[in-house]
Amino acid sequence: MKKKKVLSGLLALAMTASLFAGCGKAAGTSTEGGSSxxxxxxxxxxxxxxxxxxxxxxxxxxxxxxxxxxxxxxxxxxxxxxxxxxxxxxxxxxxxxxxxxxxxxxxxxxxxxxxxxxxxxxxxxxxxxxxxxxxxxxxxxxxxxxxxxxxxxxxxxxxxxxxxxxxxxxxxxxxxxxxxxxxxxxxxxxxxxxxxxxxTARSNFFVRKDWMDALGLSVPTTDDYISYIVNGNMATFEDHVGANIDSRLGYALPTLRKNYPDADLVAIPPLKNIWDNKQYSTTYSEGxxxxxxxxxxxxxxxxxxxxxxxxxxxxxxxxxxYHGFEGEHFEYDEDGVPVVIDPDYNTADKDWIRGDLFLTGNAGYFETVDDFNKATAKQYPGYEDHFIADQEYALVGDHIEDIDDSLYTSPSQAKLAADINLVRDEWLVKVITCPEDEFEADWDSFMAALKDAGVETINEERTAYFSNK
Incomplete structure (x- = not known):
């Protein structure tokens, strides 16, 4: 139990050690979006x-x-x-x-x-x-x-x-x-x-729906779904929103169905918290x-x-x-949603630069999230319903803005983040997988390495900033 409690602190520290790297490192999204x-x-x-x-x-x-x-x-x-x-x-x-x-x-x-x-x-x-x-x-x-x-x-x-x-x-x-x-x-x-x-949709929980159907199970709503996993009756994981239909991932449906044609991988709503019975979704900031x-x-x-x-x-x-010209790059469907005519043409003609030219929007020009969902779903033929469900489930319940996208970044972030992240990458797996009798020594070494890398400076700056909020 002691190890589990300490590890919870470790995970919090690891999040702190990321120090808003998400915003700074983001390579600019290339997700489709649109408005009618x-x-x-x-x-x-x-x-x-x-x-x-x-x-x-x-x-x-x-x-x-x-x-x-x-x-x-x-x-x-x-x-x-x-x-x-x-x-x-x-x-x-x-x-x-x-x-x-x-x-x-x-x-x-x-x-x-x-x-x-x-x-x-x-x-x-x-x-x-x-x-x-x-x-x-x-x-x-x-x-x-x-x-x-x-x-x-x-x-x-x-x-x-x-x-x-x-x-x-x-x-x-x-x-x-x-x-x-x-x-x-x-x-x-x-x-x-x-x-x-x-x-602002950020992540999803996914399950093998075909396995659940075969076992006569319904989509879980509380953490009692955990017993299915430990008994080997269900597979589930958390990943970025839409990961189940991301063709770049070897475990996503487009690849999975090549080997298992009847497989289905679906998002589920966030589980109810055991302490307050509420659902929480981690989201990006609006900016x-x-x-x-x-x-x-x-x-x-x-x-x-x-x-x-x-x-x-x-x-x-x-x-x-972002969308190009009607008749050349897209046509409007019956709902007024811009639908790509030829994805390969768009990729070569405009998609390579559109996100960097369009300075007042990230992930596409749109008026509402619903517009974004409808337009982007068209880019996943055969998986439109999966995409819509992914996006909607990712925003269910109370929203917790991810710390990586906080508007505040410690002044020392730029010069210290690289060293801190190297320490984290070196020690995180060691501390989690080490034998129990080696944990305390490895933990102390981890903390000492973080201190040497300057993590206390950043924690002090963050504490001072948020204490005044």
Missing amino acids: AEVGGNEAAAASEGAGEEQASSSGYQTTYGSKQFDNVTIQVELFDRENAPSGSTITDNKWTNYVQEEMKKVGINVEFVAVPRSDEIDKMTSMMAGGIAPDIVLTYTYSKAKDYYDQGGVWDLSEFVDGEGQAANLKKYLGESVIDMGRTNGNELYGIVARRAT GLIAFCPKTADEETVEACVTYLDWMCTKEGGFTL
């Missing part, structure tokens, strides 16, 4: 044009796309480079960057893309910011870095470009107040624009990457940058960049 509705861009522009003249906000800045004609203002926009550009294209010169440039020229904004290696974005961002050569829109998944730059006076407060009446109308409608507020500090100051996730504007950009350039991000929240902007 437009998001305010044309309405806002029409309203402005209908007034007969440009309408300025109380601050003087006009950032709703179409509400102001700029005078050939040039903005530089960071673009993650994954070294996956198809033959004949480059990350900064291709069909879709050209489309962006053509659309923005309609309002007098010239867009120049600055390629930054995705695998080295933090180091590159640090050197560019320090040297005063960062692009006008900088991207990162590490919120603490953006906030640090803001606190040091190196980043614009975007509140005067976003919060006023008539400003960034498309952006505010698409992102919503809760996502926008993720980029705020010190009250209403806005140090960055956070992208909105298509869904994805954050975009911010360094002080090296002047006011008009920042105004144009926010206009650019506002355009991303329109159908001509983000929706087209």
Whole structure:
């Protein structure tokens, strides 16, 4: 029993040792998503044009796309480079960057893309910011870095470009107040624009439904399903949402059915907690990457940058960049859901860059989670019902936002995480699998190694931060 109790602490420590690595390491999702509705861009522009003249906000800045004609203002926009550009294209010169440039020229904004290696974005961002050569829109998944730059006076407060009446109308409608507020500090100051996730669904429990059916068992709702496992009557596991139909995984249904045609692997709802009889789901936060504007950009350039991000929240902007053109890349079904015409064509033509160009959304342009579910399910022919069930079960009950996606990251995270993770990887299996009489010694060695790697510094920073919340 002592070992089990200590191991529970170990697992908590291992989570802490991850130190928000999920957000920083995420490679940008490539999940499909979509919406059948437009998001305010044309309405806002029409309203402005209908007034007969440009309408300025109380601050003087006009950032709703179409509400102001700029005078050939040039903005530089960071673009993650994954070294996956198809033959004949480059990350900064291709069909879709050209489309962006053509659309923005309609309002007098010239867009120049600055390629930054995705695998080295933090180091590159640090050197560019320090040297005063960062692009006008900088991207990162590490919120603490953006906030640090803001606190040091190196980043614009975007509140005067976003919060006023008539400003960034498309952006505010698409992102919503809760996502926008993720980029705020010190009250209403806005140090960055956070992208909105298509869904916060994160993980599922899966079971072999064909085995359950053969045994006359129903889907378990409490941890009494455990007796089935120990008796060898049922197989179950936890993995990322949709893992049961992920063709990349050797145990998923597309592969499993090659050997066992009648096999079925389904998600189940989260089990009821034995302490309070509630169901809990671990979820992602609403926010994805954050975009911010360094002080090296002047006011008009920042105004144009926010206009650019506002355009991303329109159908001509983000929706087209992500889904492509009707008739070429997709058709609408009877429910108004964009359905891919030729997946192979889309993969080669646009999918390789769409997630990195679309800066105000993660995992696809959509209006609701239901839209995302319907659209993405179409990408799994024959498994549509599995996908919908996976997504819905992943959001059942009370939501616990995963610690890896907390908006706070310890200031020492960047320099200490690698060493701490190496220690964790070295000792975690040892402590769990060691003979009981060696546990205490291995545990002490584990703790000493973590201390040497700097984990106490991060724990102190996190304790101080959350104690003030």
